[in-house]
Amino acid sequence: MSVLLQAQGVDAGYKGHPFVRGLDLEVHEGEIVTLLGHNGAGKTTTLLALSGDMAPLAGTVSFLGQPVRSPLYRRARSGLAFVTEERSVFMHLSVAENIKVGAADAEKVCELFPELRPLLPRQAGKLSGGEQQMLTLGRALARPTRMLLIDELSLGLAPLVVERLMEAVRRAAADGLGVLLVEQHVEEALRYADRAYVMRRGKVVLEGPSTEIAGRVRELEEAYLAQGAPTDTDGAQGGRPDGSGVV
Ligand SMILES: Nc1ncnc2c1ncn2[C@@H]1O[C@H](COP(=O)(O)OP(=O)(O)OP(=O)(O)O)[C@@H](O)[C@H]1O
Numbered sequence: 001m002s003v004l005l006q007a008q009g010v011d012a013g014y015k016g017h018p019f020v021r022g023l024d025l026e027v028h029e030g031e032i033v034t035l036l037g038h039n040g041a042g043k044t045t046t047l048l049a050l051s052g053d054m055a056p057l058a059g060t061v062s063f064l065g066q067p068v069r070s071p072l073y074r075r076a077r078s079g080l081a082f083v084t085e086e087r088s089v090f091m092h093l094s095v096a097e098n099i100k101v102g103a104a105d106a107e108k109v110c111e112l113f114p115e116l117r118p119l120l121p122r123q124a125g126k127l128s129g130g131e132q133q134m135l136t137l138g139r140a141l142a143r144p145t146r147m148l149l150i151d152e153l154s155l156g157l158a159p160l161v162v163e164r165l166m167e168a169v170r171r172a173a174a175d176g177l178g179v180l181l182v183e184q185h186v187e188e189a190l191r192y193a194d195r196a197y198v199m200r201r202g203k204v205v206l207e208g209p210s211t212e213i214a215g216r217v218r219e220l221e222e223a224y225l226a227q228g229a230p231t232d233t234d235g236a237q238g239g240r241p242d243g244s245g246v247v
């Protein structure tokens with residue numbers, strides 16, 4: 001399987017100060033890869049650098065074998081999509097208009113998520129959180145997307161909705177889509193992913209097949225994930241379940 005997205009020696013951070021350092025990472029065609037780590041480990045920063053939302057301070061990001069420094073909208077045209085916890089829908093536009101603006105085909109979006117069909121005329125701001133994420137994800141998957149970056153798709157959503165969303169991602173991956181998934185729930189993420197990278201304070205400290213990492217999840221939580229004292233903002237961020245497996 002060919003490499004879709006690759007980071008080589010990437011440093012990324014804010015105001016010229018690298019937080020993520022020496023990042024080497026790759027995602028192949030048809031592969032779901034998860035990026036794990038405690039709050040503030042550098043997962044979102046990594047996705048921003050890989051998506052082109054943030055220029056790396058050092059190193060190279062390559063997409064489809066070519067080093068790229070183009071902004072996200074250019075990469076989007078060549079098949080890179082970034083779905084974030086901030087549901088990137090235009091709240092005042094209808095569902096149908098949101099799909100159009102996203103250069104996607106409404107019929108394809110409704111095939112992926114039939115529950116959106118009766119909602120096409122509705123203002124997107126009046127959808128539930130889960131429906132908004134279906135719209136965001138459906139729009140990305142209904143384009144010729146090759147590589148999908150996901151930052152906390154499941155934040156505040158019911159488990160059944162998350163299951164629906166991830167099932168769509170999994171089917172797309174079976175057709176060749178590459179996925180880099182950031183997800184607060186370690187065990188869930190490892191269940192969906194083929195491979196995992198674990199970050200701690202801006203550095204990848206462990207990588208391997210999900211089955212291998214899953215077997216060490218407890219040890220990992222103690223050794224890597226729990227460190228850095230995750231701030232307990234769960235409630236404030238809208239309904240992260242309290243439980244185990246949350247890093
Ligand atoms: N806009 C910003 N300006 C300055 N520092 C930032 C900014 N955004 C994040 N940081 C810092 O960069 C570091 C990495 O943050 P990042 O958002 O990548 O972590 P994360 O792994 O995504 O955490 P979480 O699980 O809480 O989403 C943290 O120390 C954070 O405080």
Ligand SMILES: [Mg+2]
Pocket residue numbers: 043044045151
């Ligand atoms: Mg984050």
